[in-house]
Amino acid sequence: MEVRVCTSEDSCRYARISELFVYEKFSKTPVERVEAGDICAVCGIEDIQIGETIADKAFGKPLPAIKVEEPTVKMAFSINTSPFVGREGKYVTSRNLRDRLYRELERNLxxxxxxxxxxxxxxxxxxxxxxITxxxxxxxxxxxxxMVGPPKVINKKVAEKLLEPYEVIF
Incomplete structure (x- = not known):
């Protein structure tokens, strides 16, 4: 099944869906088509990002993109260099740490x-x-x-003004 994958009105590409499933109770059932509001699983589209619209090849229009708020805190993660290295975990190298952190980006917007x-x-x-915790x-x-370093607040500069994140609690 040919579809359009759109990020915005100007940025669309064509893709092919190999399999399509809907969820029924606790299992997935293969189907030929889904409609708006169906919870489904789509297989075969490479490099799809959260917030992109999968639409009909001929008539589909993209939905407004999801706005994800910017991060407010940063922390340094590094390999364990203490004398007790290797006693608590099985993944201790920087390659293991890097792969896991970048894998987290696939599902954590x-x-x-x-x-x-x-x-x-x-x-x-x-x-x-x-x-982060x-x-x-x-x-x-x-x-x-x-090892994890202390949290640091991310400040922004806009028009030569230093801005600090805050949260309104009701």
């Missing part, structure tokens, strides 16, 4: 990862300390062993 000053350090940015705890449970 608000997270950003950058290479640090050294080859074994990575700067992870998120929506807050809780956001959840990642840390999940990685530890998966068997990753690493």
């Amino acid at each position: 608000a997270m950003r990862v950058e290479d640090g000053e050294t080859a074994d350090t990575f700067i992870v940015s998120g929506r807050g300390t809780l956001h 959840i990642l840390i705890e999940n990685m530890r449970r998966e068997g990753y062993e690493f």
Whole structure:
């Protein structure tokens, strides 16, 4: 089945869906077509990003893109260099750490990862300390062993003014 994959009105490409499934109770059922509102699984489209619209090849129009808020806190992740290295986890190298952090970007929209000053350090940015703490705890449970630096607030400069993130709590 040929479809259009659109990021915006100007940016569309054609793709082919190899399989299409809808969820019924606790299983997936193969189908020929889905309609708006159906919860489905699509197979065969490469390089699809969250927020892109999959539409009919001839008549489809893209939906407005999802706006994800920018990160507000960053932390340095690095390999464990303490004398107890290798006792807590099975994934201890910078390659393991890098692969896991970049894999997290595939499903975590608000997270950003950058290479640090050294080859074994990575700067992870998120929506807050809780956001990054959840990642840390999940990685530890998966068997990753690493060190984490203190959280730092991400400040922005707009028109020569220094802006600091804040949150309104009701």
